[in-house]
Amino acid sequence: MMEQEAKSVDGAEAAHLALKDGGAGLITGVPGYPINRLFSILQDDGEMRAQWQFNEKIAYEMAVGASVMGGRAAVISKHVGVNVMADPLITSATHGLGAGVVVIAGDDVGALQSQNEQDSRWYGKLAEIPVYDPSTPGDLYDAIIGGFELSESISAPVLIRVTNEVFGEKGAISRKKPSVPHKKLDKAIWGYTMYGKRQKYLRDGWNYAAMEAERSQLNRVEKRGPVGIISSGHASALASKVATSLGLSHLSIGLVNPFPSMLVNDFLAGLEYVLVCEEASPFIEEQLSLPRVKGRLTGHLPRAGPLDEASIRSAIENIDSIGFYQDIRPETLASRGYAVGRCEGCPYGPVYEAIKSLGVPVSGDMGCSILAANPPHSMLDVACSLGSAVSTACGFGQKGIAMIGDFAILHTGLQALVNARLNGHEALVVVFANREAAMTGGQALPDIAGLLKDIFKEDCIIQKSASLSQEKVRSDLEKLLMAPGLKLYVITASCPPGHKYTRIKA
Incomplete structure (x- = not known):
């Protein structure tokens, strides 16, 4: 893709421009917080085909139909909506796709307007598909553009997890001119058994995605001192400020699944302690079972809910102590x-x-x-x-x-x-x-x-x-x-x- 002009926009507009520049011919979705504003922007763009559907399974299956015929497609849903589309989402990774399909999942950290606080990143492990967790509007734009390309390279969907904070944050993006044409489904896939389809995907698609996770430009490393932070998503923006002010090493992971193990191990080398900052569950932390790794599971950060700079600073100050968020006091209406x-x-x-x-x-x-x-x-x-x-x-x-x-x-x-x-x-x-x-x-x-x-x-x-x-x-x-x-x-x-x-x- 060729670079166009750089401009400053908020996350919702960055996603809109990425879907436009990425050549999304069909955009489907289901209403819900925090993705409504993005979809309204898309519907106001007379050059784009964006339409609400009655449920997420229908929305995703339409995207599959567009993909197999060579049209890029995007599905936009709140986090709990991914549950509804899970059947075709998971199956399509094995079945195979044609043109790129990205799923933009809006997570409600803190369950402000939802029935739970589930973390959409876990669907990456369940479905064995790549998951981006961008931290800025620029990263979100690049994740969508890169997501389409990665989806076509592995013939599987790509999930992009976004929160309301990322949608609302302003930042610079560098627009890219779209690349065309896009491929159709390779019907040779029907010559494989169901088991063979999965074997083929793991050998060709998943291995390629794993290499991409290690070299993604959305992963950023800064080595400064013996204490470090590993983060993803909106938490990376918070962690970056703390790491800069305190002289800490910092690894921000933008492509979180497949997990970039080599990148993470290189970062961990020589560090005494590492704090994992992520919302809203310990997705990364659970993959780092080391005594020197601290975070939500160790009680250094709250077990659930949104993070802020103060909680991250406090965790760093007490990094060599026993976690102090062991006593969870559930929020009540009162x-x-x-x-x-x-x-x-x-x-x-x-x-x-x-x-x-x-x-x-x-x-x-x-x-x-x-x-x-x-x-x-x-x-x-x-x-x-x-x-x-x-x-x-x-x-x-x-x-x-x-x-x-x-x-x-x-x-x-x-x-x-x-x-x-x-x-x-x-x-x-x-x-x-x-x-x-x-x-x-x-x-x-x-x-x-x-x-x-x-x-x-x-x-x-x-x-x-x-x-x-x-x-x-x-x-x-x-x-x-x-x-x-x-x-x-x-x-x-x-x-x-x-x-x-x-x-x-x-």
């Missing part, structure tokens, strides 16, 4: 000081109150229904993942209520509804049909009330929230709970303009 409540003017207030008054088991998911767990409602028994409310309620052992939104239905809930009907499960499903993905950015959705009515006929009741009182909802739900089988209670409404979740003192 210690945080607030709970999240429904938006002001939410049309579903009477529905929440009616469900609470019934005293039956209630399941929700990662849509607005999860707010039913917080005061003043405090009525939710379980909420696991987006679209899980229906299946969870089917396992209660007694007829309970599943609270689910239309986005969650389209994501993965529809299959659960069909499964419940075919297997004769007992559940009352209350559907909040507000025609938008309210919890993940307000993206517009189609009206699914008619679709559900067509499928479930007389077992589906559709109501407008404007005509409902708490007493009316309670009366309707009581009747449906008494009736046998699966029942749907669909309530159509619109979120108030400019809606924003409230904070309730805990």
